[in-house]
Amino acid sequence: MTVAWTSPALVILALGPSAAPAGDDAYLAMAVAAANAWAWRKRREAGYADDDTDEAPAPSPDVGYGTTLYAVALWRERATTAGYPSFTDLADFAPPGGSMGQIRRLLGIGRAAVDAPYPPEDVAAARVRRAPWVRWR
Numbered sequence: 001m002t003v004a005w006t007s008p009a010l011v012i013l014a015l016g017p018s019a020a021p022a023g024d025d026a027y028l029a030m031a032v033a034a035a036n037a038w039a040w041r042k043r044r045e046a047g048y049a050d051d052d053t054d055e056a057p058a059p060s061p062d063v064g065y066g067t068t069l070y071a072v073a074l075w076r077e078r079a080t081t082a083g084y085p086s087f088t089d090l091a092d093f094a095p096p097g098g099s100m101g102q103i104r105r106l107l108g109i110g111r112a113a114v115d116a117p118y119p120p121e122d123v124a125a126a127r128v129r130r131a132p133w134v135r136w137r
Contacts, residue, residue: 003040003051005058005067008032014072021075028075035071039063042109066106069099 008028012020021028043050043063050059058064104110 002033002054003036003058004055005036005039005064006032006071010064010068011071011075014068015075027078031074031078032071035067035074039067039070039107043107046109048108062106063108066103069106070103073099073103 008025011028011032015021040050040052044052048059050056050063058067
């Protein structure tokens with residue numbers, strides 16, 4: 001299973017011309033492959049049934065963009081011990097803010113896939129069992 005939700009060309013585009021490596025960079029290829037596999041696996045764990053055939057495209061543009069952002073994060077964090085490398089003075093050091101929250105939102109993970117709503121009678125019965133002294137309308 002190798003989905004193609006992002007590519008080295010998209011990661012180079014996201015990095016910009018001043019920071020982008022060569023298109024045949026081995027580490028870039030590993031970061032892209034890892035991002036594709038991680039994004040697919042996390043969406044599967046969250047309950048999504050995405051196409052898992054070889055070279056399957058992203059199910060939506062936001063999923064593809066989230067996968068690209070994750071590949072960019074993997075590429076930027078190479079050889080660092082704590083986040084992105086920085087050249088700022090250590091006197092005002094603050095840990096770099098990550099984009100993991102945005103990546104998770106774009107991929108739709110961190111929450112289960114939405115199920116069908118419960119019937120109203122089941123919800124009412126659960127409310128009565130949980131708090132019989134409270135009057136629900």
